[in-house]
Amino acid sequence: MPIRSIVIERARRAHQAAGSLKNTEGGVRSEALHRAAELLHRRESKIMRANAIDLEGAQEKGLSAALLDRLTVHEQRLEEMAQGLREVAEFPDPLGAVIESWERPNGLRIERVRVPLGVIGIIYESRPNVTVDAAGLCLKAGNACVLRGGSEALHTNLILAEVMQEACLKTGLPDGCVEIIPITEREAVYELAKLDQYLNLIVPRGGEALIRAVCEVATVPVIKHHKGLTQIYVDRVCDVEMAVRIVHNAKVQRPGVCNAVETLVVHRENEAALRAIIEDLRAAGVELRGCEVTRSIVPDLRPAEQVDWDTEYLDLILSIRTVDSFEAAVQHIARHSSGLSEAIITSEGAAGERFLREVDSACVYVNASTRFTDGGQFGLGAEIGVSTDKIHARGPMGVRELTSYKYVIRGTGQVRP
Amino acid sequence: MPIRSIVIERARRAHQAAGSLKNTEGGVRSEALHRAAELLHRRESKIMRANAIDLEGAQEKGLSAALLDRLTVHEQRLEEMAQGLREVAEFPDPLGAVIESWERPNGLRIERVRVPLGVIGIIYESRPNVTVDAAGLCLKAGNACVLRGGSEALHTNLILAEVMQEACLKTGLPDGCVEIIPITEREAVYELAKLDQYLNLIVPRGGEALIRAVCEVATVPVIKHHKGLTQIYVDRVCDVEMAVRIVHNAKVQRPGVCNAVETLVVHRENEAALRAIIEDLRAAGVELRGCEVTRSIVPDLRPAEQVDWDTEYLDLILSIRTVDSFEAAVQHIARHSSGLSEAIITSEGAAGERFLREVDSACVYVNASTRFTDGGQFGLGAEIGVSTDKIHARGPMGVRELTSYKYVIRGTGQVRP
Numbered sequence: 088m089p090i091r092s093i094v095i096e097r098a099r100r101a102h103q104a105a106g107s108l109k110n111t112e113g114g115v116r117s118e119a120l121h122r123a124a125e126l127l128h129r130r131e132s133k134i135m136r137a138n139a140i141d142l143e144g145a146q147e148k149g150l151s152a153a154l155l156d157r158l159t160v161h162e163q164r165l166e167e168m169a170q171g172l173r174e175v176a177e178f179p180d181p182l183g184a185v186i187e188s189w190e191r192p193n194g195l196r197i198e199r200v201r202v203p204l205g206v207i208g209i210i211y212e213s214r215p216n217v218t219v220d221a222a223g224l225c226l227k228a229g230n231a232c233v234l235r236g237g238s239e240a241l242h243t244n245l246i247l248a249e250v251m252q253e254a255c256l257k258t259g260l261p262d263g264c265v266e267i268i269p270i271t272e273r274e275a276v277y278e279l280a281k282l283d284q285y286l287n288l289i290v291p292r293g294g295e296a297l298i299r300a301v302c303e304v305a306t307v308p309v310i311k312h313h314k315g316l317t318q319i320y321v322d323r324v325c326d327v328e329m330a331v332r333i334v335h336n337a338k339v340q341r342p343g344v345c346n347a348v349e350t351l352v353v354h355r356e357n358e359a360a361l362r363a364i365i366e367d368l369r370a371a372g373v374e375l376r377g378c379e380v381t382r383s384i385v386p387d388l389r390p391a392e393q394v395d396w397d398t399e400y401l402d403l404i405l406s407i408r409t410v411d412s413f414e415a416a417v418q419h420i421a422r423h424s425s426g427l428s429e430a431i432i433t434s435e436g437a438a439g440e441r442f443l444r445e446v447d448s449a450c451v452y453v454n455a456s457t458r459f460t461d462g463g464q465f466g467l468g469a470e471i472g473v474s475t476d477k478i479h480a481r482g483p484m485g486v487r488e489l490t491s492y493k494y495v496i497r498g499t500g501q502v503r504p
Numbered sequence: 505m506p507i508r509s510i511v512i513e514r515a516r517r518a519h520q521a522a523g524s525l526k527n528t529e530g531g532v533r534s535e536a537l538h539r540a541a542e543l544l545h546r547r548e549s550k551i552m553r554a555n556a557i558d559l560e561g562a563q564e565k566g567l568s569a570a571l572l573d574r575l576t577v578h579e580q581r582l583e584e585m586a587q588g589l590r591e592v593a594e595f596p597d598p599l600g601a602v603i604e605s606w607e608r609p610n611g612l613r614i615e616r617v618r619v620p621l622g623v624i625g626i627i628y629e630s631r632p633n634v635t636v637d638a639a640g641l642c643l644k645a646g647n648a649c650v651l652r653g654g655s656e657a658l659h660t661n662l663i664l665a666e667v668m669q670e671a672c673l674k675t676g677l678p679d680g681c682v683e684i685i686p687i688t689e690r691e692a693v694y695e696l697a698k699l700d701q702y703l704n705l706i707v708p709r710g711g712e713a714l715i716r717a718v719c720e721v722a723t724v725p726v727i728k729h730h731k732g733l734t735q736i737y738v739d740r741v742c743d744v745e746m747a748v749r750i751v752h753n754a755k756v757q758r759p760g761v762c763n764a765v766e767t768l769v770v771h772r773e774n775e776a777a778l779r780a781i782i783e784d785l786r787a788a789g790v791e792l793r794g795c796e797v798t799r800s801i802v803p804d805l806r807p808a809e810q811v812d813w814d815t816e817y818l819d820l821i822l823s824i825r826t827v828d829s830f831e832a833a834v835q836h837i838a839r840h841s842s843g844l845s846e847a848i849i850t851s852e853g854a855a856g857e858r859f860l861r862e863v864d865s866a867c868v869y870v871n872a873s874t875r876f877t878d879g880g881q882f883g884l885g886a887e888i889g890v891s892t893d894k895i896h897a898r899g900p901m902g903v904r905e906l907t908s909y910k911y912v913i914r915g916t917g918q919v920r921p
Contacts, residue, residue: 189883191883309725454915458919464920
């Protein structure tokens, strides 16, 4: 069968499932997640066999140790997936909630009610746990999903999707709630992105090139999850010890993620903070790159080049820019931010409030680490990703962001004059 | 200058303006709208001269009387535009509102705050009032806009945009808040739709073909405003007089709009309602087309063909399908609906509630005319359009739907463990 036909068939099945899935009770959808958590353990040996095939293939292809690790499923990771499902199952049902309601002078009663989006396409790369996490979040919000994972994890993903499907069937959810595309060619992604008659949303999680390619061909709405070029501004006056602690946490604790800081902007008058932060990060093995002004204060830094201000290192590297004013800091941030997370460290309340207002990022912080940009850390529960778009959902996307609404209008015979 | 360069330049200017527009006070943005309302009258003769050029061109091209009428600006229409601006100006400022807020166990205080989207591209066809209405709504919500109207209205649109720009400048809003693309080639639309570095959203208002073409090339998010295939279901038991009144209103009052009914679905046991509705609509000059079952009850109807169930007549034509059950009605609706407005006429409460739950349309009604699908009728104020998408905004899109949000996090030195 040509690729296009296979993709269409899966998307059509999901679309059909979504039609009845939206009418199911929240309790049934939760039960499906609990069942899936159980089944993950019961199907352990089958999952491990599939994972062994993927790992063997990946080793033959010479994938790095880090990628092999991301690909590996073992007992603890299975339990993490199961635990994730159980947690999502326990969230309150988002569907049917009346978001707002009012009455019109003509007596029409209008409600805005939360409903599922319909069918969500999830495109992701090597980590197989996304198969389970994403399907779980979609089901919780009453959505069918069409999954398309990375080629290295194909066998593992297919078995994990099978577990989710089995759990749905056993709970009485319609066939087709969790569909997976068993095709590794990139063409399958492009075909999927054009099926706006079946899909309501695509969430691509992966590299910049993949996301751009999807956006270029998609007619289905896409919520982009781009890179995070995160910046922290240390203001003219601040608690130096706090600044050291926050920058250290934002750079060192987990440098490979989108909410880790990549650029530090420091007010010129705050040399104390600049020196203390540099001393601390050097001790932590961070490579520092400074602008000319920074290097006039701390001479033995490697010079930062223009490209540094736009580079997401995802590594123990930090570029430092020293500025003359708050305004210059906000300008630097606006020019180079990816619009995800930005923080100010300040002891001046007015500066903090102005920063919160003027910096146009999904998450803006005063005196806290940017590492908190995360659905779990916000208390939103598990997240399907972190949106760098402004429409529909911005920042961490949880279950609620996988829903839409409809207007429900109850009348007594009203007609429009 | 090549088309692409002109489009990029306008979009870039709007993007730059949006950066400072988002920090303006609501009062200033309202004042700009009041000034624009005034200026519309003061620039009346200039506007009329431009409109005369457009009308002359349109007559030469042999446009229909209806299109010429849509294109015409006269004193009353200017006053309607001005009045629209004054009304939008009086809305409460949507920006800065705290949508929700909570505190985390670690003491972080998190707020979700309403902010502008940034830059909105509006693509529209012949009616020049959209230039003023759309720019007014965008400004109210703190957004810059890039307008691209129909070629027939180019001269009128350019002057109207100039009026909006003049009002912005006089109020101290940044240059570039209202940009207009002075190019009639379709290519300009396609170029605009690819400028995701500058635009945050595109709202295409126009024919099916235009919307599809925009979606196919766009990398900027698009909220689609498709046609409305509106259906009304007359249930087994209902107030016959009410059914006649509602169907009459939904079909006859203004047949050329997206919330006018195109298909009537009737329960087979409700022959009384079927006959009464047919009698009423015939008297009103509506052409009726029936399925076989309908024609077995009322023989002298023109037969409906398969294509009728998917046709938006926008005219005094109605197709009628008679079904055996509630389920068959909901199935017919699901298969043929455009997902915008659907209604049930019933005197059984449970059937009404089930319809509201199971029919997946932006606006679902019990015992009221579908003609109420409209921002003004809902009490949301003026609308930029009616979304047939499910993400971001569904149904009538008012000022609130032209906004996004950001997370504002206030800490006291918290770092992630």
